[in-house]
Amino acid sequence: MNQQTEALISIQNVDKRFGTFQAIHDVSIDIQRGEFFSLLGASGCGKTTLLRMLAGFESVSAGRIMIDGQSMADVPPHHRPVNMVFQSYAIFPHLTVRDNIAYGLRKQRLPRLRRYEMVEEMLDLIKLPGYGTRRANELSGGQRQRVALARALIMRPKALLLDEPLGALDKQLREQMQLELRALQKSVGVTFVLVTHDQEEALTLSDKIAVMAAGRVLQIDTPAGLYENPANREVAGFIGNMNFFIGKVIKTGPVMADLQVEGLGHVQVETSVIRQPQNARVLLAMRPEKLTLSLDPPEGALNSVSGTLHTTAYLGGLRQFYVMIDGRADPVAVSTQNQRRAMPQDIEQGRKIWLSWHNDAFVVLENT
Amino acid sequence: MKEGSYISQPNRTLRIYALLFMLFIYLPLFIIPVFSFNSGLYVKFPLESFTFDWYFALLDREPVFAALGNSVRVGLTVSILSTVIAVFAAKAIARNRLPGSGPILGVIMLPLVVPGIIFGVALLILMSRLGVPLSLYTVTLGHIVVCLPFAIATLLPRFEGFDLSMEEASADLGENGWFTFWRITFPIVAPGIVASLLMCFTISFDEFIMAFFLGGTNATLPMYIWGQLRFPTQFPSMLALSTLILAASFVFIFLGLWIGRIGMTTTTKGEMSK
Numbered sequence: 001m002n003q004q005t006e007a008l009i010s011i012q013n014v015d016k017r018f019g020t021f022q023a024i025h026d027v028s029i030d031i032q033r034g035e036f037f038s039l040l041g042a043s044g045c046g047k048t049t050l051l052r053m054l055a056g057f058e059s060v061s062a063g064r065i066m067i068d069g070q071s072m073a074d075v076p077p078h079h080r081p082v083n084m085v086f087q088s089y090a091i092f093p094h095l096t097v098r099d100n101i102a103y104g105l106r107k108q109r110l111p112r113l114r115r116y117e118m119v120e121e122m123l124d125l126i127k128l129p130g131y132g133t134r135r136a137n138e139l140s141g142g143q144r145q146r147v148a149l150a151r152a153l154i155m156r157p158k159a160l161l162l163d164e165p166l167g168a169l170d171k172q173l174r175e176q177m178q179l180e181l182r183a184l185q186k187s188v189g190v191t192f193v194l195v196t197h198d199q200e201e202a203l204t205l206s207d208k209i210a211v212m213a214a215g216r217v218l219q220i221d222t223p224a225g226l227y228e229n230p231a232n233r234e235v236a237g238f239i240g241n242m243n244f245f246i247g248k249v250i251k252t253g254p255v256m257a258d259l260q261v262e263g264l265g266h267v268q269v270e271t272s273v274i275r276q277p278q279n280a281r282v283l284l285a286m287r288p289e290k291l292t293l294s295l296d297p298p299e300g301a302l303n304s305v306s307g308t309l310h311t312t313a314y315l316g317g318l319r320q321f322y323v324m325i326d327g328r329a330d331p332v333a334v335s336t337q338n339q340r341r342a343m344p345q346d347i348e349q350g351r352k353i354w355l356s357w358h359n360d361a362f363v364v365l366e367n368t
Numbered sequence: 369m370k371e372g373s374y375i376s377q378p379n380r381t382l383r384i385y386a387l388l389f390m391l392f393i394y395l396p397l398f399i400i401p402v403f404s405f406n407s408g409l410y411v412k413f414p415l416e417s418f419t420f421d422w423y424f425a426l427l428d429r430e431p432v433f434a435a436l437g438n439s440v441r442v443g444l445t446v447s448i449l450s451t452v453i454a455v456f457a458a459k460a461i462a463r464n465r466l467p468g469s470g471p472i473l474g475v476i477m478l479p480l481v482v483p484g485i486i487f488g489v490a491l492l493i494l495m496s497r498l499g500v501p502l503s504l505y506t507v508t509l510g511h512i513v514v515c516l517p518f519a520i521a522t523l524l525p526r527f528e529g530f531d532l533s534m535e536e537a538s539a540d541l542g543e544n545g546w547f548t549f550w551r552i553t554f555p556i557v558a559p560g561i562v563a564s565l566l567m568c569f570t571i572s573f574d575e576f577i578m579a580f581f582l583g584g585t586n587a588t589l590p591m592y593i594w595g596q597l598r599f600p601t602q603f604p605s606m607l608a609l610s611t612l613i614l615a616a617s618f619v620f621i622f623l624g625l626w627i628g629r630i631g632m633t634t635t636t637k638g639e640m641s642k
């Protein structure tokens with residue numbers, strides 16, 4: 001058997017219906033061994049349902065789920081080789097931290113000392129040494145989260161399922177836990193499947209992300225792939241900020257193609273990024289940071305356009321400028337790094353400014 | 369203007385009302401212990417001298433202990449059976465989104481509002497139709513009907529306040545339904561179970577109507593008291609007995625509510641500390 005190339009988790013054409021409501025539509029995802037995989041989407045997109053189907057808490061209406069080559073069709077949750085970290089952490093309130101972590105070891109019939117040793121190893125791993133005898137209600141949110149992780153990892157699962165594990169933490173702690181979670185995943189080498197609505201979290205942590213909306217998978221790719229090469233308008237709009245322009249393919253040459261774009265006029269992109277035929281209407285997407293802003297006409301820039309400053313927004317590390325250009329109703333967003341503390345605060349509204357960009361700044365999408 | 373709005377201000381009228389309310393409820397009760405320590409035979413003021421005689425007189429009576437034994441046996445059986453039934457009922461109502469769980473709950477709670485005498489008569493007719501002889505078993509049956517609503521009302525909030533993911537986490541960690549119940553569900557709802565046991569025992573211990581209709585010749589303590597009221601000379605002793613029952617009931621109910629509350633504040637809903 002070709003075990004090495006086979007995906008650890010294979011979700012094949014899975015549907016999920018709750019009565020008349022279809023929560024999951026024909027979803028197929030392969031998750032490789034050792035991967036940090038995220039299911040990303042707004043609330044109600046079906047990502048948690050899908051995770052619960054992996055854990056066995058929801059049945060599969062159609063299609064099948066394979067884990068390590070085994071069909072999970074008739075396998076109840078307590079016999080599946082995966083473990084879950086619940087959104088509420090579900091720390092057992094009547095047990096100590098040690099008994100929480102050792103909860104799943106009962107069937108292994110280990111001597112008590114060996115069990116305690118294993119718990120101590122896990123406590124070291126989650127950086128809570130000496131917490132074994134604490135009661136669950138003496139723990140902070142971040143500590144509960146770690147105990148929930150340890151309780152699942154001690155089972156040596158083939159995959160760890162995490163349901164919005166950082167959602168209840170404040171921003172600082174969340175960012176710290178993101179780094180720790182990533183380091184933990186690399187050190188234990190277990191496949192992680194994370195559900196999150198936080199795109200930054202997904203981008204930071206994941207090897208691969210499946211973006212979901214309305215029960216369907218929109219795109220599965222690496223974080224950079226999703227960000228730089230979104231497959232469609234939904235993904236482009238969901239991950240990060242994006243400017244959209246309507247355009248038309250005029251002529252496709254061997255290297256470069258000419259397009260006519262609203263507000264920007266004549267634009268050249270590499271032919272290789274265009275799949276549409278000549279005269280097709282397309283949607284061009286460009287990230288705000290791919291635009292360069294200048295107060296004077298840029299010299300030697302291949303592509304530029306002038307506009308007037310509409311508003312600015314100060315975002316700490318970044319500054320966002322909204323620029324009106326002729327032939328387009330919505331302002332174009334441009335973001336710049338605040339590299340200097342003394343930035344010209346007072347580019348007055350309505351001032352004429354120039355935008356320029358590189359040929360590879362655009363992503364060309366179907367105009368749907 | 370005084371501190372704060374009228375909402376948080378102390379209100380004199382309301383205080384007086386509360387005081388009258390308490391007097392109305394507890395003053396009659398208060399008469400019983402007062403006269404149980406009074407050496408006079410009749411319940412009338414002024415009080416005569418203080419005495420424990422009526423209490424000591426109780427000790428010499430064989431039937432008091434027989435009735436007490438009956439009451440305790442019935443009380444224990446009723447509290448255990450009612451609580452076991454209520455655990456399953458409360459779990460089913462709180463967990464399974466069964467259609468019509470509202471009406472089902474209504475039916476279960478009905479004995480709270482149906483007059484006891486009607487239930488008593490109904491059960492009596494049923495028993496005689498079925499040819500079941502009246503005994504402590506039939507009293508037990510009647511008391512379970514009376515106690516179930518209380519047991520369910522005590523246990524239901526526990527199961528409803530119980531984070532479902534606790535049981536899912538247990539299943540996820542490899543435990544089947546049976547072990548999940550014993551290792552997770554039962555310990556978490558245990559305070560509710562204890563509260564329900566105490567509550568049901570007290571209700572059964574004090575219950576009269578069912579015992580009267582269904583008891584046949586086997587007297588429980590309240591029936592014994594009722595029987596003795598015919599004899600004026602026994603009255604002070606019955607006051608003494610009532611005082612003891614009253615005190616025991618207070619202790620049990622207080623314990624039940626207290627234990628029920630401890631559990632509620634420490635265990636439910638996987639407290640998300642922020």
